[in-house]
Amino acid sequence: MPELLAKRVSNYELFFDLAFVLGISQLTSSIHLSHVGVQEIFSFIISNIILLNLWMTEVFYYNKYGDSRRDDIFTIIPLMFVVGNLALTFDMDRTHLYVGHPTVVIFNWLLILAYAIIALQYFLKGRVLGFNRDIKFSIVACVIYGISLLPFALGFLGANIWTMLIYLIPSIFPVLTRRYHDSSRxxxxxxxxxxxxxxxxxxxxxxxxxxxxxxxxxxxxxxxxxxxxxxxxxxxxxxxxxxxxxxxxxxxxxxxxxxxxxxxxxxxxxxxxxxxxxxxxxxxxxxxxxxxxxxxxxxxxxxxxxxxxxxxxxxxxxxxxxxxxxxxxxxxxxxxxxxxxxxxxxxxxxxxxxxxxxxxxxxxxxxxxxxxxxxxxxxxxxxx
Known part of the structure; x- marks a missing residue:
């Protein structure tokens, strides 16, 4: 079997990563509280997973379909802006994580918007390449990720040890549905x-x-x-x-x-x-x-x-x-x-x-x- 040729990492991907530099910095700063207990540490771990899941979702898109042409450029830049602002809302203080608190609401609306932009990237690519099963399913996955966050964004749920497990859906869902993905890409x-x-x-x-x-x-x-x-x-x-x-x-x-x-x-x-x-x-x-x-x-x-x-x-x-x-x-x-x-x-x-x-x-x-x-x-x- 011939060697697989490496796809070059785009400069726009590197530019996008700058938003995650801010995200990582905000993450490590947000846990510097006067009291750090089990819930604060758990929130910190979940926040790490949230940030990395978002990064992975975009990486999978770019890996399979990204070509840094107009549609990719004018979606990854807004996505970068959203991720940067999302990073500013990281908060491990349990007193700020109750139902309807502005931190919880804003954080989740920004996260929903981020997944919506990635879904848009797949949609725009589908218009060019055709809506194969992998593209369709990737759009559905992003929609599911976004919908799962609505209870937080609409003020129906606060963030605690149990409800934060919802944020693990982007980690678990691809494993349960891997037969629908085109791994050959x-x-x-x-x-x-x-x-x-x-x-x-x-x-x-x-x-x-x-x-x-x-x-x-x-x-x-x-x-x-x-x-x-x-x-x-x-x-x-x-x-x-x-x-x-x-x-x-x-x-x-x-x-x-x-x-x-x-x-x-x-x-x-x-x-x-x-x-x-x-x-x-x-x-x-x-x-x-x-x-x-x-x-x-x-x-x-x-x-x-x-x-x-x-x-x-x-x-x-x-x-x-x-x-x-x-x-x-x-x-x-x-x-x-x-x-x-x-x-x-x-x-x-x-x-x-x-x-x-x-x-x-x-x-x-x-x-x-x-x-x-x-x-x-x-x-x-x-x-x-």
Missing amino acids: INFPHAVERAQLVTILTLGETVIAIISTYPLTESLYQGALLFAGMSFMFISYMTQTFLAIDHHRQVAGSLLFYAHIPIFIGINIFTVGIEFLADSHHANLGFTLLLLGFLSFYAGVLTTTHYNQSIYQLHLKTYLKIGLLLGIGAFIMFLVRHHILLLSLALCATTWTYNYYYLIVRRKKREYHNIPHPDPRKNLRDFS
Whole structure:
């Protein structure tokens, strides 16, 4: 089978992602409350899923049908504007989430409008290419997502732990109805690149959080080590998604996007945890969030190994060793949780060891299959 050619990521897609930079920033800021309990954390997680679901819905459209011609340009720009304003309404304060509160009403009307614009994109594309079953069903899906939000927008429902489960419909519905989607239209290389880009943008907020919370002039060792630990996490992600994954394959890629839910949530929880660690009032919660974010991130990264090249397919024994490594690292971090310097050292040691072990695994896989190790003098882009 010939290699699948990668669909180039459009500059308009990159422009659209700028709205999500604001969204990620607003998300991590919105949970900085005097009291943070179970409902606030649950609201934060659901808000992450809402934002990522919206991003994924647009990515799937652009992946399958987007061509950045007039119809796409003049719909993605308004969508970007709506998403940016939607981000301004993120609020984890439970006292603002009751029935009919302006925050709940405005947030949901903007979310409905966003899905309506994506439905319009499919409709306009259908007029050009014909209304195949995939386009028709995608329009219906967006309409269902919008209708499910009307009770919030019309002031019939407030947001609590139970009603917020409605926001998971865009995550669950595609799984239940996957036979109606045309997976042959998915361009997997484009999907991988888009997932990488949103992960980089999300880690950008972590970079800002570490540098602003632990500046060089005040927290030299803590800031430097936390930054190094975060950087090793990024290396883990890029090693997996850039070097190990088989980019040129014809697959639907649904699991790739679902794997990025724990990655996306994990990074944002990790970011908030780093900020809370520096606040004596939230320090204990900060460690809990940091550790949960760390584990969630690596759970998502390991899930993407499903798409590895044939020579890099991992065995159960390898997964168990990685799990043991991460478990030991998490336990050590728990033991030193009250000392940020020691905690950051444990984070660095765990993430560095993970990367080194994965390097050894890939080398042994190549040797087992009699494949020469990459020569950086001949291929400057391959750093394995």
